[in-house]
Amino acid sequence: MKHRHQLGLTIGPVLVAIIMSCLLLIYPYKAGSYSASGLEKASLSQSNNVLKGQAIKTAALKNGYVPFFGSSELSRLDMTHPSVVAKKYHWSKRPFLLGKAGTQSLTHYFAMQDMTSQLKNKKAVVVVSPQWFTKKGQIPAAFSAYYSPLATAQWLLKAKNTQADQYAAKRLLKMNAFHRTSMMGKATLRIANGEQLSANQRRYLQLRLKVLHGEDHFFSAFIVKNKMRRLNNGTKKLPQSYSFTKINRLAGAMGKRNTNSNQLQIENNLYRKKLRGKIKTLKNCQVNLDYRQSPEYSDFELMLNQFKQTNTDVLFIIPPVNAKWAKYTGLSQQMLMSTSHKIKQQLNSQGFNNVLDLTQDGNINYFMQDSIHLGWRGWLAVDQAAQPFIAKRQRTPHYQINRYYFSKNWQEKIVK
Amino acid sequence: MINLQPYTNPAYFILLIGTLLPAMIGLYFGKRLKVYEAIWTFSFLLITFGGIKWHQGIALAAYIIFQQLLVQIYKAYRKRHNSTAMFLSMIILSIFPLVIVKLAPIFPSSQLSLFGFLGISYLTFKTVQVLMELRDGTIKEIRVRDFVRFLLFFPTVSSGPIDRFKRFQADEQQVLSRDAYLVMVDRGVQYIFKGFVYKFILGYFFGTWLLPRIAHVALLERHAFFGTGLSLHLVEYMYVYSMYLFFDFAGYSLFAIGISYFLGIKTPENFNAPFRSHNIKDFWNRWHMSLSFWFRDFVFMRVTFFIMKKRLIKNRIRVSQVAYLLNFLIMGFWHGVTWYYIVYGLFHATAIIINDYWLRYKKAHPNLIKHNMFTEGIAIFLTFNTVCFSFLIFSGFLNTLWFK
Numbered sequence: 024m025k026h027r028h029q030l031g032l033t034i035g036p037v038l039v040a041i042i043m044s045c046l047l048l049i050y051p052y053k054a055g056s057y058s059a060s061g062l063e064k065a066s067l068s069q070s071n072n073v074l075k076g077q078a079i080k081t082a083a084l085k086n087g088y089v090p091f092f093g094s095s096e097l098s099r100l101d102m103t104h105p106s107v108v109a110k111k112y113h114w115s116k117r118p119f120l121l122g123k124a125g126t127q128s129l130t131h132y133f134a135m136q137d138m139t140s141q142l143k144n145k146k147a148v149v150v151v152s153p154q155w156f157t158k159k160g161q162i163p164a165a166f167s168a169y170y171s172p173l174a175t176a177q178w179l180l181k182a183k184n185t186q187a188d189q190y191a192a193k194r195l196l197k198m199n200a201f202h203r204t205s206m207m208g209k210a211t212l213r214i215a216n217g218e219q220l221s222a223n224q225r226r227y228l229q230l231r232l233k234v235l236h237g238e239d240h241f242f243s244a245f246i247v248k249n250k251m252r253r254l255n256n257g258t259k260k261l262p263q264s265y266s267f268t269k270i271n272r273l274a275g276a277m278g279k280r281n282t283n284s285n286q287l288q289i290e291n292n293l294y295r296k297k298l299r300g301k302i303k304t305l306k307n308c309q310v311n312l313d314y315r316q317s318p319e320y321s322d323f324e325l326m327l328n329q330f331k332q333t334n335t336d337v338l339f340i341i342p343p344v345n346a347k348w349a350k351y352t353g354l355s356q357q358m359l360m361s362t363s364h365k366i367k368q369q370l371n372s373q374g375f376n377n378v379l380d381l382t383q384d385g386n387i388n389y390f391m392q393d394s395i396h397l398g399w400r401g402w403l404a405v406d407q408a409a410q411p412f413i414a415k416r417q418r419t420p421h422y423q424i425n426r427y428y429f430s431k432n433w434q435e436k437i438v439k
Numbered sequence: 440m441i442n443l444q445p446y447t448n449p450a451y452f453i454l455l456i457g458t459l460l461p462a463m464i465g466l467y468f469g470k471r472l473k474v475y476e477a478i479w480t481f482s483f484l485l486i487t488f489g490g491i492k493w494h495q496g497i498a499l500a501a502y503i504i505f506q507q508l509l510v511q512i513y514k515a516y517r518k519r520h521n522s523t524a525m526f527l528s529m530i531i532l533s534i535f536p537l538v539i540v541k542l543a544p545i546f547p548s549s550q551l552s553l554f555g556f557l558g559i560s561y562l563t564f565k566t567v568q569v570l571m572e573l574r575d576g577t578i579k580e581i582r583v584r585d586f587v588r589f590l591l592f593f594p595t596v597s598s599g600p601i602d603r604f605k606r607f608q609a610d611e612q613q614v615l616s617r618d619a620y621l622v623m624v625d626r627g628v629q630y631i632f633k634g635f636v637y638k639f640i641l642g643y644f645f646g647t648w649l650l651p652r653i654a655h656v657a658l659l660e661r662h663a664f665f666g667t668g669l670s671l672h673l674v675e676y677m678y679v680y681s682m683y684l685f686f687d688f689a690g691y692s693l694f695a696i697g698i699s700y701f702l703g704i705k706t707p708e709n710f711n712a713p714f715r716s717h718n719i720k721d722f723w724n725r726w727h728m729s730l731s732f733w734f735r736d737f738v739f740m741r742v743t744f745f746i747m748k749k750r751l752i753k754n755r756i757r758v759s760q761v762a763y764l765l766n767f768l769i770m771g772f773w774h775g776v777t778w779y780y781i782v783y784g785l786f787h788a789t790a791i792i793i794n795d796y797w798l799r800y801k802k803a804h805p806n807l808i809k810h811n812m813f814t815e816g817i818a819i820f821l822t823f824n825t826v827c828f829s830f831l832i833f834s835g836f837l838n839t840l841w842f843k
Binding site for chain 1: 618624625628659662
């Protein structure tokens, strides 16, 4: 009897701990229990747990936010940044920023998988950086950093034997975000080979999904980066009512003030920290950069394919490169032009006609904040297109997906 | 084949403890299931050193055979003779593989790193200790299987704590009463759960969450303070890294000790509230104890005796100073042949020598400072900051900041 008592005292607490952790993770949380200010904070945060998770982003999209897919430029919260302008002038829906440095088409495609019902018959904005379209395309390490088991499990459970899904599975395997011999790896391998998941794999993924959902709800409640101060600072600088001319003038003045340390119109802090010491060595360092041939074009097609499936009305924005910077580093404007032509051809030929191509605006003063990131006037140009796009009535887009864009031929093709 | 690294996630614990249950039930009924434990150990070694790490597995097997030969040959030899030359050659041979592996990063093109495997240091510490005790005569008999079991005791194989053969063997042979075993399991559970808090919550918070962010901003300020990179963020990095280092390693040690207890082995403690030390000497009695005690017994003491016996240095204070210097220099080299590990070793040697001066001075002037809570607080504060600074050196972050 005494031993049993002792054994119970030893094992009892362990069992209680295990049961409580299981309950915590499997407990069916009610969605949408976020405060308005919590969602606002999340919309700016670009935190990993927001992008990888499901709970916050779906709650936000249901409550007055439009997804803005992009990469590092989104974090430039200047006065004219859409998040700031939308708050100040009470847009009908406000941007929910998804992505940061290193997120490209493939990351976005998978991140969309746990929010498809929020994309269905809704709008979205995509900032397509030419810098995504490098020779190697998506770098596996960057993909792994944003890899979401939650979204991937959801994708696997609904993947079919289609070219898009097979292509996505093959790309996913190339990214080495998980081991090929893991359950996730084996399931992905099946999709890549055009097979169905086994019953065991389904059961595993469903269970895993339950746990991941629990984790997501649990952890999304905190660890969100707070950028509210920067947002409110921005709104204070804007005039009471929206006026392009006024804001354009303000943006110019602010750009001038913030880039006066160098000839290249690069924001002072960044110039001082990252460039000043080695600016000489950067002369003509980008002569050989080429964005015209890249596997990214087919990854990008995955995003388009998703928009087709969810009937999402999308505004695409192609940002330019700072012309002064391009000239100094020897980056070819012609190459940039044909890159944007290629992206636009892929878009237009499939019915994605809502494209704001800013490629030629890199020489407008203070358009860019630094080398490749939209700045004061650049964001204003985005606002000018995004505001009416978000305000107007939802239309039903007519997209025709062409399998050709998944092919090597297209990836390697040079469009003049 | 699958490959799992020790104590990295909850699934590993489920697998580890789940498969350990038969052995634990055996111990509960007063029987050690030696065959089962051997199979269990072998399987986990296979999982740890197999799959993509198969070359480590081969290196480990070769290493074990080699060390076993050394120990058995020396044991047989020691029964009749006792020459210092033979003893020294055995020690040199025994640490040879470790030296090669530690030198490998300096010759990157060579294939030296192929000799390495996870935990080679800790196995070398154990072997050297056995050889030394054979020489001393405190170990007389060591059977092949006992040595292998001691060396490859799975809970501690990858990173210690470093046990002593005689102690381990006594635990292993002892038949535990049910009461005693239940107390051990209870302690083991406590160790493991404390380890969860240390490694997976605090270690994760400091190391995985906070540290990269602070490293990033600290690196952005590499031109600060006349180009030295000294900034407030660097100070922040120093403290956060120190916390990470402690909670990560202490958490790991707690896992290893906890699992050992489940197997009825009282693996020694590795940490005893090190940040509460009131001087550097005290610190080394509380930080990575199994390593510092190993160094104390097998480097510091041996060097001291050697110098005294040969009368190389007359002054007793000098003797201990030289011994400290050698002791910490060797420890520095053991961590790795980089400037920052070696400077870390020298820093601690210097700190402990200064500490000795101070202690002697205080002893000579007993009325100088009254011991009270306030002076104790100052002592702890000074020691803590000295230690954190040494960890900043140890982290290698200064190397990145200045030279990369």
